[in-house]
Amino acid sequence: MADKKWKGIQMNFSLYQGEIPEDPVSNSGYVFMTLRTKVVQKDANGQFVELDQDIPLMVEPGGPVNVATNHIKAGRKLAAWCHYKTWNAQGALQHAFVVNKFDLGDKPFEQQTGGGNAPPIPG
Numbered sequence: 001m002a003d004k005k006w007k008g009i010q011m012n013f014s015l016y017q018g019e020i021p022e023d024p025v026s027n028s029g030y031v032f033m034t035l036r037t038k039v040v041q042k043d044a045n046g047q048f049v050e051l052d053q054d055i056p057l058m059v060e061p062g063g064p065v066n067v068a069t070n071h072i073k074a075g076r077k078l079a080a081w082c083h084y085k086t087w088n089a090q091g092a093l094q095h096a097f098v099v100n101k102f103d104l105g106d107k108p109f110e111q112q113t114g115g116g117n118a119p120p121i122p123g
Helices: 065-071
Strands: 014-019 025-027 030-042 048-059 077-089 092-104
Touching: 014 048, 030 065, 048 077, 065 092
Parallel strands: 048 092
Antiparallel strands: 014 030, 014 077, 025 030, 030 048, 077 092
């Protein structure tokens, strides 16, 4: 009989919600961005305070790259369904949360430029 050992429960999952403070950056099919969320903790006086927490996100080729490049810009609110990943790049340990899925929320207002084929305003 094969020597199989039960490894127990193994889970690598995280879910974050917040706002993208800067436009995503693409490199060789990967998309990198930061998600700013909040963490609540007690300060030295025992009062609860909200602190910004920046989460490094990465979209791998084959992931929701089109969503990241076409629909996510600075100021976009979203939820990111992720798993944690580390890798070695030129001797330096790197890490990010790899996005499997986005739930898109509010985005900043974008002024439409040019009238296109819009009819004239009644007057």
